[in-house]
Amino acid sequence: MFPTPSQVLRQREGTLADTPFPLLLHSLMVEERTCTLELKVRQREKRIVFEDGAPVGCQSNLLHETLGKFLVEKGRLSEADYQKSLAESVSSGLQMGALLIQKSLISPFDLYKQLQANLAHKLLDCFRWTDAKYRLIADAETPDASVRMNTAQLILTGIANVMPFDAVATHFTFTDERRFGQMPGVEAGLKLSSKDARLFQALRQRPTFNELMERTGFDTETVLRRLYALCLLEVSGFVEDVDARAAKLASAPPATPAPAPIVVETPAPVQSAPQAQGTPFSDEDEKARNELVSAFLAHRSKDPFTLLEVTEDVQPVPLRKAFFAWADKHSPLRFQTPELREKAEALLAAYAKAFGALSDAEQNLLWRKRRAAQREKERGNNRPSTAEQFRIRTDLLDATTQFDEARRRLDARNFAGAFEYFEYACDIDPKPLYKAYRAFARYLMKPEAHGRLALQELQDVLREDPGMELGWSFLGEVGMGEGQWPLAEDAYRKAFKLNPKNRRYVELIQEIVKRR
CATH class of the missing domain: 1.25.40.10 (Tetratricopeptide repeat domain)
Structure with a gap:
């Protein structure tokens, strides 16, 4: 039905008219690639950073997609505060998000939510760029903030709501007699809306496209969009492919536990919260929550010395104490909700990696050399001047x-x-x-x-x-x-x-x- 991910990624550049954006996203997800995807169409440009197949950052030359303008449009920041913060950001070199937190214009927790929404907004816009040129770049710059998107959910939302319908109809063709079914043993990590779930359940009866429209009551465009997304994500497919996969799974020896089911968005029953044992959970403590999210947002941009807040000549005992202190402060055991616990686990892994790097003599020396080179670079005034930074900003498309x-x-x-x-x-x-x-x-x-x-x-x-x-x-x-x-x-x-x-x-x- 579609080319394999390895076939798609074999070509390093091309056009989205030939290789649609959702197909590229799916291929990068399956292959778990760490790279940068560059998109250009006329004056518009975007550079999307992927880590292990998931989008984690996007640079855009569209003014309304910058964080400050996005917050103004969403009513989270006034135009006056935005203009003042922009001037301070340019003159000081501080990132807009860090400056807004410093000025108490937004909390770290709210900033993380807005960064997620801003990244989703930038990426969903790419589904419109059907005539863009793309280029895959092996290098991936470390993004300023630690935000990660669910690629499968992004594909479903983008195809269902944003991608032009003529592009969907062009890239997803089949004859009227072809039948579709649910693909067994696939873990897609999707949360389906009631409309998506209704269509997905109807696939159990292995309908043709016309039968699928009759059973769901949806029009041609609604069905074709969602069916394209589900087939691309290999959640559904032609019945012969479904049967082939079922036979393959039946003949394979038992291995890992069954994949997690696709989640349908339905109201959850009200349950009493579990009683905390030992140390109280910090989820409801606004200060602890903001400290966790603030540390999570900033940890990517820090080297091991800065992350653990130790000097370059730190000795083994103080280094170990610093590691244990940070690991305890943001311990995953202190948080109950999955979203906060996931961030705490990422921080714990980062602290452990930093501790391991500084405990190894060769890596410790390497990081000290990198720091020395950075100081030398700053001493040489290689940082762009304020005028140059303003010039870059005025180049944004408004x-x-x-x-x-x-x-x-x-x-x-x-x-x-x-x-x-x-x-x-x-x-x-x-x-x-x-x-x-x-x-x-x-x-x-x-x-x-x-x-x-x-x-x-x-x-x-x-x-x-x-x-x-x-x-x-x-x-x-x-x-x-x-x-x-x-x-x-x-x-x-x-x-x-x-x-x-x-x-x-x-x-x-x-x-x-x-x-x-």
């Missing part, structure tokens, strides 16, 4: 700037120029408002040729955001221009319902009624 320029051109009746800049804005950040303006500018640029396409684009946008008054107004104007009076009247009525103060809509509705 959708708002493109949109404002497009509005100016639209007001000047330069419709072709306006469309070009609305297109840029949609490329960078495909907000419904930007897409509505783009469709309207397309129509104004050439009404006799683009009327039908503009109507379709506006209707798609309004399905995405039915509360956009301006979108309904644009739809009404294009509908009138195309002579589709019922559509135009309905659009203006919906715009008036959203903004009853605008009496212009009433006049337009009356005019349409007279014409009809």
Whole structure:
């Protein structure tokens, strides 16, 4: 059905039109690769860092995807605090996240949640980049923060909600008589929504695609998207592949325990919390929780000396005491929830690795040489100047700037120029408002040729955001221009319902009624 992961990764560069983004993600996950995936399309660029097959970082040249702008858009940071923190970050060299914690503008625990959401936002956006060029780079830079994504869940969400449907239909083809089933013995690590679970359960009956639509009640697009994701993740497949895998599992000798089942999101029954034994759990202690998450976020960027907070001439006994102190402070035994315990376990492993490195004479010497080289580099003023850092930041692509320029051109009746800049804005950040303006500018640029396409684009946008008054107004104007009076009247009525103060809509509705 799909090329094997080794076949996909054999080619170091190509286009997402030939090798779709979800196929690359799945291949890197299966092969457990540590590398960097570079994506470029026109002016947009992203570099995604993978560790053992999981995305752990993403650098982007889109302004709205920077942490500060992301926090402003989510209402977690004011624009004034963002601008002030940005200036301080550039002048001091501190990362934005660390500076926000230092200024008490966000707690470490909240910052970790926002970093996760920001990374997911950046990665899901890549599912739109169907015409991008990609390149696999063997080196993987250590990300500034310790955030890790569930690749399988990312693939399911991206295909189901973000990837253009024509790309899904292009890369997932089969004949009408083919039947699908659940693949046995596969551990995907997925949490299924009720809609996903309904489709997954229907696969037990080994239906054809049309039967799957009938049994679930879903439309073609909904079924095809989810079926593509489940087949790519090898959770489902053609029945002959399912039978072949079942026969292979039956003939294999018993080995490891059965894989964990796929989890369906259902409300969990209320249970009483287990009583803590011995040392009380620190989950509800905000200070302990924030200290843990803060240490977890920063541990990747620290060398063994900094991580254990010891001097370069540390002796064995103080080194051992420092290790035990840090291991005890963030011990996994102190935390009850899986999310916090997982971070504590990662820290414990990092402390143990640092202790092992400094206990070994050769590695200890190597780390001291690295520190000396870093000091020499800093002494040589190799760090970029403030002016250079500002220059890099102003190179970020800002959708708002493109949109404002497009509005100016639209007001000047330069419709072709306006469309070009609305297109840029949609490329960078495909907000419904930007897409509505783009469709309207397309129509104004050439009404006799683009009327039908503009109507379709506006209707798609309004399905995405039915509360956009301006979108309904644009739809009404294009509908009138195309002579589709019922559509135009309905659009203006919906715009008036959203903004009853605008009496212009009433006049337009009356005019349409007279014409009809």
